[in-house]
Amino acid sequence: MTNLFDSIQIGPLRLKNRAVMAPMTRARAPGNLPTAEMARYYAQRANAGLIVTEGTVISPEGSGFVDCPGLWSEDQVAAWQPVTQAVHDQGAAIFTQIWHVGRMSHVSLQPGGTAPISATGRPAANCSAFGYLPDGSAGFVPASTPRALETAEIPRVVEDFAHAAENAIRAGFDGVEIHGANGYLVEQFLNGAVNDRTDRYGSQSVENRIRFALEVVDACIVRIGAEHVGIRLSPFGRLHDLGDFEGEEETFLALARALSERGVAFVHIMDQSSRGAPAMPEGFLQKFRAAYQGVLILAGGMDRQKSDAMLAEGLIDMAGFGAAFTSNPDLVERMRHGWPIVRPDPASFYGGDARAYTDWPTWLEQA
Numbered sequence: 205m206t207n208l209f210d211s212i213q214i215g216p217l218r219l220k221n222r223a224v225m226a227p228m229t230r231a232r233a234p235g236n237l238p239t240a241e242m243a244r245y246y247a248q249r250a251n252a253g254l255i256v257t258e259g260t261v262i263s264p265e266g267s268g269f270v271d272c273p274g275l276w277s278e279d280q281v282a283a284w285q286p287v288t289q290a291v292h293d294q295g296a297a298i299f300t301q302i303w304h305v306g307r308m309s310h311v312s313l314q315p316g317g318t319a320p321i322s323a324t325g326r327p328a329a330n331c332s333a334f335g336y337l338p339d340g341s342a343g344f345v346p347a348s349t350p351r352a353l354e355t356a357e358i359p360r361v362v363e364d365f366a367h368a369a370e371n372a373i374r375a376g377f378d379g380v381e382i383h384g385a386n387g388y389l390v391e392q393f394l395n396g397a398v399n400d401r402t403d404r405y406g407s408q409s410v411e412n413r414i415r416f417a418l419e420v421v422d423a424c425i426v427r428i429g430a431e432h433v434g435i436r437l438s439p440f441g442r443l444h445d446l447g448d449f450e451g452e453e454e455t456f457l458a459l460a461r462a463l464s465e466r467g468v469a470f471v472h473i474m475d476q477s478s479r480g481a482p483a484m485p486e487g488f489l490q491k492f493r494a495a496y497q498g499v500l501i502l503a504g505g506m507d508r509q510k511s512d513a514m515l516a517e518g519l520i521d522m523a524g525f526g527a528a529f530t531s532n533p534d535l536v537e538r539m540r541h542g543w544p545i546v547r548p549d550p551a552s553f554y555g556g557d558a559r560a561y562t563d564w565p566t567w568l569e570q571a
């Protein structure tokens with residue numbers, strides 16, 4: 205029976221186990237440039253078969269958080285190279301999560317101080333971006349009112365994703381994970397409660413709602429090949445002012461079928477019920493699995509027992525682990541041997557230096 209420690213093939217890659225380090229923003233990349241400390245951090249966690257980096261911004265307008273790394277410039281490509289090298293030296297694969305936050309931004313983060321762009325002109329109610337306060341210091345600020353993209357502008361944003369994907373390969377990544385989850389730009393199109401467009405990207409039909417996501421996927425595939433393109437989705441997600449809408453299940457199942465046809469590297473589902481959102485409906489994952497035949501990753505409240513049970517059942521192919529990886533660099537070895545797992549420290553998640561970032565000991569170091 206398949207378990208977490210069995211290897212798996214993704215396209216050309218043979219992964220040493222089925223544990224994925226889930227993408228986690230740590231906001232330690234001043235000037236949007238990856239650092240040597242980040243190389244150390246990811247290399248320490250390369251006991252996972254696959255690392256997906258923190259959300260990595262595709263263009264200056266895609267940013268919603270200060271000090272997140274980017275992948276639009278030559279300097280950024282060069283600065284990522286030591287990170288990908290360090291992870292490969294430890295025998296893990298590394299994909300980068302390519303990210304455009306859409307309306308989850310603030311004018312202080314936007315080039316020229318203009319409105320962020322989105323599928324809609326309506327702001328995300330009661331949501332914050334991590335931008336600049338009037339005194340110039342960084343802090344939480346209410347997400348600004350966005351500007352709905354003109355239809356004719358959409359290809360330019362799709363191109364920004366494809367350009368970042370191409371840069372990712374040049375930086376030494378094994379591929380990209382398109383951030384299609386958690387209420388950011390791609391999901392602002394997918395979610396029929398947010399998307400109020402009337403053009404061919406509008407919410408009148410399933411086909412229209414998934415069009416932007418698929419155009420991004422296809423543009424990345426053209427540049428770097430389907431086996432290097434994964435996507436993260438959070439079906440029935442409610443983060444960042446998403447709402448329920450008619451045809452929600454069918455929207456995600458149609459997307460699943462389309463991704464299956466394209467032979468993408470993987471689909472990475474984030475179950476938001478571990479973060480206070482309602483759970484995906486009973487039986488939904490089984491339906492998604494039937495619609496999508498490729499590698500399926502599930503993250504959100506996973507532990508060894510849960511992942512082994514779902515892997516054995518064939519419901520998923522890999523399990524993603526988030527917060528626990530922050531404070532347990534050797535998480536996979538801890539799970540393998542049943543060693544204690546240290547609780548994360550949420551106060552040190554975002555921003556700061558090496559403390560509570562690269563100084564967590566492994567179990568063997570501590571013992």
Ligand SMILES: Cc1cc2nc3c(=O)[nH]c(=O)nc-3n(C[C@H](O)[C@H](O)[C@H](O)COP(=O)(O)O)c2cc1C
Nearest residue numbers: 226227228229258259474503504505525526527553
């Ligand atoms: C500090 C932190 C930062 C995160 N940043 C991202 C991110 O950049 N992109 C993303 O898709 N999810 C992000 N997440 C969500 C995680 O990838 C993961 O899905 C979530 O924490 C649930 O998994 P867990 O229960 O194992 O922590 C973040 C989570 C944490 C704790």
